[in-house]
Structure formats: C-alpha cells, structure tokens
Amino acid sequence: MKNILTYDRKCINIVNEPQYYGEEVYLETFERRYEVIRLIAQTRHSKVYLVKHRQLEVYRIAKVVSGGSADCERALKEANTIKEFKHPGIPLVYDVEVSGDSICIIEEYIAGKSLAELIANENLTVKQIAHMGVCICEILEYLHDCVGVIHMDIKPANIMVRNKSAKKHNLIGSNHKNEYEVCLIDFDSSGYTGEVVEENFSTAEYAAPEQFSQDRQVSSARTDIYSMGMLLLYMLNGGHMQSLAESTETLCQLHSDTIGPIIRRCIRHNRIQRFKSIKELKQALSVVAKSKDDSRKQNNTCAVRDIYVYGTGHGVGTTHFSLCLAAFLHRCYRGRKVLYRRCNDREDVFAEACKGRLSEQGAYMRHGIYIMPDYGGGVDCDVSGYDIVVYDYGVERPDVDGVDESVRCICVDTCGYRKKKQAASECLGLTEVATFVNHISGKRFYELVKRAGNVRRFYRMPCIYEWNETNRLFEEAVIEALELKKAK
C-alpha cells in the first residue's frame, strides 16, 4: 500500500519536491481510509489533496504539512483552533495524524469555487458585493464574539463560494438569479483575541499595516476589518489588486452613495479610526445590501449608453484604449453589462477574446467585460442586452449624425496634432469629441494643448500595460471626458 506522497509522485507526476522535505511520511492509516482523488493546491511546505473516504464515500480535504517542526506546529495549532468551531461557514476537522515531522489534517470538503474564481467569471452588483460582505461578517462575528479568534488572513483565496438554494442562511442575493453560500477556510494565521502576534503569515495585499509593524502587535478585530475592506475593494474592482492604492479613492468616490464610505472607513491606517467591531461593519453593509436597488444603477440609466472610439491612424492605440475604457466602465458600474465591440477589423481582438469564456449572446467574457470581435457578418449577434457598449471603429470614423445624448465619441491620436484637430472638428455634431493623445510625453502634450487653446477636450493617455489594470489618471480623464459625474 502506498502512502499519499508516493501516490502523488507516481500518479500526479509532481517530481520537483525539494530535497529538504525530510523523511517521507507513511500515512498507512489514512491510506486505508481514504483514496486520493487529486492534488488541489501546493505550497512549499504543504499540499492539499481532495480525498474520498473509502467506506462512507464522501469527499474530504487532506492537508499534508511536511516542512519541519515550526510548520507542523502551526498546522496543529490550526487544527486545534478550528476543532472548537461549530458554524456552517467554517469547515469541520475530522482527523489529525502526526508522523515524525509531518502532519496530515482531514477536513470537511467544501465544493464550490474560491471568491477569486467567482469574481473572475461573474459580474457582481454592488448589492451582491454587500450581501457577500454581510455573509463573511457573520462568520467573522461568530469567530470574534463567540470563540474569540481573529482570522488574520482574509483574502479571496480563503473564501469558498458555492451555489445553493435559498433554504439555508449565508446566502448571497437570495432574490437574485445566483445564490451563493460562503465558507471561510485556512486558519493557519489565526490567533486568539489579545494574543501577541509573534510572526506574520498573512498576505501582504490584504493585511493591515499593524501586521507589518516591527513592534509586537496584539491581534484585534480591527485587523480583520482592514482585510474585509481590502476584500470589498477587490470585489468592487473586478478582481484586481495591482495599482489599487491609487485607484482606491476614485472607486470610493464613484460609489460614494453606497459602499465607498464603508470601504474607506475599513482601510484606515490608524486602526482606531476603523469600525469598532465586525458587527458594526455588518450593519453598515446590511443597509447597502437591503437597499431597494443599486442607486448607481438607478442614477445612470440616462447616462452613457454607446461610446464610439476611433483612431486617427493605425497603431495609435485605439483598441488598447477601448479595452481600457470598457474595463474601467465595468469597475465603475458594477453589475452593468459592458460590451466592447470591434468593428471593421476581423483579426484584431480574436486572440484576446478567445482567452475568455464565450457566452450564448456571442461575446466572450474576459476580466468582467464582454468582448465581441468583428465576425464579418458570419455570426448574427444582438447588442441590445448590454448596458454600455464601447464600439471600436479602428481607423474609420463613425457616423454620429442623428445619435441621441447617450452617445459619446472619443478620438485617439498620437503626436500628429494637426490631423487630430481636423478629425475632432469634423466629428462635431450632436456629440462632442474628446481626444485622447497617446504615446506622448507630458511636456509635449501640454505644448500641444496650449497651442490648441481648448484644454478641456484633450486628454493625455497614461501608460497602461495591461488593459484591465487600474490607473487613476486614466480614470479621472475618462470621468471628465464622458461627463460621468453627471450620472451621480
């Protein structure tokens, strides 16, 4: 009979195990009871397997830690901590096996996907995000108030979400099409309230500043509240954390009537300024979750519907700009369906679109937005089901005659200023044309603007490498160019 690690080598074919793992653990007892289905996750010192109980035929999670005494102590501490918990949102611990410097913990298997996976594929509204926040707060409230434990590593990967019928509590948006149940996992960084934190194992992006302080800090509920704020921000931002710091204020301002102030209060550097308890945070989120409808959704119904983007030449960055714009509008208007539609060029975005998931409406969903390539008339697709449509016309100027006020037109140009001015003036009709100048230094841009004499309608396109990443300068420029503030 082979142990789990041998099974792993032979069947899962993971051979790059470091030498210093030490003596292999022979988990015969476990092997008799459980059948290894697959390796779910792997870190330097631990591996998480999906296993099946041979007699009961139920799935379990086997967490094998084999990195040395310190890691095993942590794992054992985690098992001892969560064995006391009795909450539907926290997995149960069934068994622990210690052998030499390795330990194997058998936990309840929670089917579903992590919050990170959910956010990558679903377009949650602000109300749904608030619902999700309330559900996580309920689990944290139990931890903080009933058992006196601080999780200290709240992050999307540690939150499991599964679809469930509305019979149980912890359901997200029960009056919506998608209903979710939330579970909190991975308690290896957790500690008791008031306990002095010896070493910080939390994730940098979500950890509170005091967790990185050189002075030994006493764990408190406000540490988890900070992480909750970062988590809400992550959800609001469509699953992106890069360059989040600079766009935090923009996002909070955009959602100032709903979830923005809550996030801002959660992520205060001074922990005294944060919410006092998770209960207080839950109450604040409940107000947003129970609101009749997303106020933004109500307010922006008469705002921008169609945005026409065209470039003055090939290679000026029209497609990149349009994708950046669509991604920003998706972050800005959570829950609204934003479509990027390529016109007049069959080849352009197929490669990027095909990385996403095709929907039945013929558009590919990628990073929260829908991308519809130019099908060249071969596929009949309807764009009426989308709330905001960004049309990328490439180098062909769109016909804007007779369009209503919900349409905005944007021109993308590079240094060729004279051409840009001409193009912009030709397009002035019922809609005004905002011009974004790409590939230009700040100095050169201001020289051009000065010469133009009309500062308001010209914007400089900042350097954005990935179209789905956030950029405060770009967002501020777009808000002004599209007059999105009117929608508030």
Added chain:
Amino acid sequence: MKLWNLRKRNKCNTSSVIKVGVMGSARGVGTTHLAVMLANYYANGCGMKTCVVEFNDHKDYMRMCDVIGGIADRRHFTYKCIDFHVCDSGNAMADYMSGEYEVVIIDMANDKSNTLEELKRCDIRLVTGATDVWKVGRLEKLLSELEDMSVCMAVCGGNTKELRRLQKMYKVGLLEVPAEPDPLVIQSETLYKFRCFLGNVDRQ
C-alpha cells in the same frame, strides 16, 4: 464525448492544421450545409484561415458560385472570408492540407468509395444523417462500416430516442446541429454550441 478530445486522440501528426471531415450517410441530410456552417464558424466565429473543399462530384459549390455571381474561377473562390475549393484529386487535397490554412473542412457528401481514406486522416470526423425511417438504416450502415475509427454523428433535429440508441450501440458522439436557415450567417447560440462541442481552438 467532447470533440476536442476526439481530435486529440485522432491526431496522428504534428501538423497545426485542423482537418475536419464531413461525410453524409445519404443525399439531402445536410452534409454540405454543415460543412459550410463549420467553415463559417471557424472563419468568422473564430477568426481562423479556413477553406472548405468539395471532395465529391455534386458540383454544389459551382452552383453556389453562380448564385453569388461575379466570380471568374468557379472552382476556387472566396466568399465571406471562406475559401471554397472544388477538388477531384488527392494531390490537390495535399496542397490544401500543407498550405496556408489553419482549418480545412472536407465535404465528402455520401460518396464513401473514394473518400474513406481521406476521412481517416482527419482530426475531426463527422457523419451526417437523419432519423427518418427511410434514412436511418443508411446512417446505421455507415456507422457500422466506420466502427474502427472514432466518428461523431451530426444530426439536425431527429428522433432523440433513436439517436441515443445509435449512440449507445456504436459508441459515438453526437452533435445536434442547430437549424440555421443560412449556413453563412449563424446565430450566436450556434456559435456557442459549436464552441462547447468543438472546444477551444488553438490559435497560432
């Protein structure tokens, strides 16, 4: 079974060209319609360089050429980003296979005497048919003849019970071809269905 798995299994060489063979069990079961639909899916729906080759003597593509009008060469023409070729020899077929195309779709109609070898070389093998009582026998006969290779039934409409029986009996996959009035303009639902069935395309 997903067709991309089928393709993976059937793949016998390292060529990056996707070869799709469509063979009919009888006349009028929608072989050419499906071949053109697939060509449209690959060419316009996936943005791949695609050609469809008429490897039979029905001369359907020449008639199509006459309807479109304004085309000088009736044996080789391009319409809606799809290259149409009328082919009557194996040598010409080899040129298409080793040429510039990412996808080559071979419309074999119901002439299996000359095309069986070509079908064996395909990555994706589709057999069109119908479950009407006067046609189902021919589908069954063809499936039994092709039992030594992995094929997939492609049927538009048809009796579900009968299709399940054939699937079970011959252990073949089933593509329920959506009804499209015009194979050159497919609906988004059809695009989605083909994508689910054929899997992600390997774009170069």
